[in-house]
Amino acid sequence: MKIGNVPYRSVWVDQDDGWSIHIFDQTRLPWNLDVLRLTDMEQVAHAIRTMQVRGAPLIGAVAAYGLALALRVDAADAAMERDAALLAATRPTAINLRWAIERMLDRLRPLAPADRVAAAYDEAGRICDEDAAQNESIGRHGLPLIEEIAARRGDGKPVNILTHCNAGWIATVDWGTALAPIYMAHDRGLNVHVWVDETRPRNQGAALTAWELGSHGVPHTVVADNAGGHLMQHRAVDLVIVGTDRVTRAGDVANKIGTYLKALAARDNGVPFWVALPSTTIDWRVRDGLTEIPIEERNGDEVTAITGRTAAGLIETVHLTPPGSRAANPAFDVTPARLVTGLITERGCCEATGAGLAALFPEQAG
Numbered sequence: 001m002k003i004g005n006v007p008y009r010s011v012w013v014d015q016d017d018g019w020s021i022h023i024f025d026q027t028r029l030p031w032n033l034d035v036l037r038l039t040d041m042e043q044v045a046h047a048i049r050t051m052q053v054r055g056a057p058l059i060g061a062v063a064a065y066g067l068a069l070a071l072r073v074d075a076a077d078a079a080m081e082r083d084a085a086l087l088a089a090t091r092p093t094a095i096n097l098r099w100a101i102e103r104m105l106d107r108l109r110p111l112a113p114a115d116r117v118a119a120a121y122d123e124a125g126r127i128c129d130e131d132a133a134q135n136e137s138i139g140r141h142g143l144p145l146i147e148e149i150a151a152r153r154g155d156g157k158p159v160n161i162l163t164h165c166n167a168g169w170i171a172t173v174d175w176g177t178a179l180a181p182i183y184m185a186h187d188r189g190l191n192v193h194v195w196v197d198e199t200r201p202r203n204q205g206a207a208l209t210a211w212e213l214g215s216h217g218v219p220h221t222v223v224a225d226n227a228g229g230h231l232m233q234h235r236a237v238d239l240v241i242v243g244t245d246r247v248t249r250a251g252d253v254a255n256k257i258g259t260y261l262k263a264l265a266a267r268d269n270g271v272p273f274w275v276a277l278p279s280t281t282i283d284w285r286v287r288d289g290l291t292e293i294p295i296e297e298r299n300g301d302e303v304t305a306i307t308g309r310t311a312a313g314l315i316e317t318v319h320l321t322p323p324g325s326r327a328a329n330p331a332f333d334v335t336p337a338r339l340v341t342g343l344i345t346e347r348g349c350c351e352a353t354g355a356g357l358a359a360l361f362p363e364q365a366g
């Protein structure tokens with residue numbers, strides 16, 4: 001996607017700068033567009049843990065490059081396995097991270113150590129190219145959902161889409177998942193408007209989704225997370241589209257905390273609730289999302305404090321709660337498949353069921 005008129009991906013390699021890895025520091029957006037240069041595996045692990053990079057597909061891609069950086073230091077078997085395990089453990093819920101590391105190891109294990117660095121950069125590059133292509137394809141398959149609503153209504157008024165967290169291009173290598181159909185609809189001249197859940201506690205909606213949509217000229221309104229049910233009751237939402245960090249083989253969906261409540265409100269109000277994902281987000285090894293997906297528990301400080309920019313232009317964190325109040329911070333929840341209208345994948349749309357997924361991905365369903 002473009003920033004100004006310049007096309008960017010959310011991760012890239014600079015061969016002229018020692019094959020370093022470059023990302024946007026997402027903890028500084030929307031106030032500052034800072035590029036981080038990562039030159040060793042520890043920096044990559046830190047960037048993922050602290051959410052300088054985030055979003056399921058993007059952390060997989062960046063971790064893949066992290067392994068390439070690690071192999072430059074030591075490409076022997078034992079070091080490679082140790083560093084791969086360290087990177088895979090940086091965040092627990094998004095399956096793309098484990099998927100990317102396993103794919104890297106499948107390519108690298110048969111090679112001699114001397115050949116591994118070049119192969120690792122090559123494989124990480126392939127992961128990035130494929131992610132960008134898959135997300136573009138998700139956009140093409142999701143677009144008709146928006147077109148149908150616009151055509152059915154026929155009044156030219158905006159199609160109102162609610163989204164949660166950030167599943168845009170900055171959360172992937174390019175295009176995004178939930179936002180890809182929205183970008184395509186907007187680019188084709190459809191009248192779309194996005195309700196952006198602020199997404200406490202880290203405000204990925206207010207900070208990142210609003211920044212992305214604004215940069216692309218897509219009309220949007222940020223709302224408090226608790227507003228979604230009210231908006232749906234008053235027919236102000238035509239469609240919900242969210243991303244996901246892990247989908248089970250039966251169609252349960254783990255995504256940013258609060259997604260489940262939006263799905264409940266959507267069901268109660270007859271609003272279609274769609275989930276957009278590349279197949280790299282499907283965990284074919286698990287069936288029951290509620291019991292089998294590890295939910296990341298993050299520091300309570302993210303709940304008791306909030307970061308923003310002051311009128312003087314300083315980025316500051318202020319405290320919201322009385323000293324001594326404890327906070328719990330589960331970062332994801334699981335929406336049962338029965339509440340999901342359907343899944344938008346790079347191969348098309350399907351029901352959120354084992355049969356639906358298996359029909360689209362027979363070679364992986366087994």
Ligand SMILES: CSC[C@@H](O)[C@@H](O)C(=O)COP(=O)(O)O
Pocket residue numbers: 054055056057094164165166167168171172176177178204242243244245255256331
């Ligand atoms: C295309 S990204 C899909 C998900 O990763 C996204 O919705 C999400 O929940 C991100 O969580 P985060 O904790 O910000 O990494």
